[in-house]
Amino acid sequence: ETDETALIVHTSTHQVKAKDRMNFDRTFWVTAAEAVASVCTEGSYGAEKSPEAYSTMWSCLRKLYQVVNKIAHSSSIAYSPMHGANISNESETIWADIIKNFPKVKAFRLKGWPHYDTMHNIL
Secondary structure (H helix, E strand, O other): OOHHHHHHHHHHHHHHHOOHHHOOHHHHHHHHHHHHHOOOOOOOOOOOOOHHHHHHHHHHHHHHHHOOOOOOOOOOOOOOEEEEEEOOOHHHHHHHHHHHHHHHHHHHOOOOOOHHHHHHHHO
């Protein structure tokens, strides 16, 4: 299990500890770092990370969710967590328009984000 996956699972099971907009205090990040370290096998997630690193990772995951969510809620695109936006020749023009407005979605043209559904349930 990756540290990203473990962090999402930990956050999902401790949502009630969140403040406004799924923000957490320092004590949450201390327990999150311990929880992630306990479930990840050595070497599967790199060096042990600090509570601050997991807080930063959570912020990045939330931003990534917002980007993927824009694609998922586009009425012109059939987004899949496994296959991304799955752009075909027919939808290329629509995709080009989406990229103009949201350049960060470009990475999800043919690649999904397996954490989308879980993050959607959390946020």
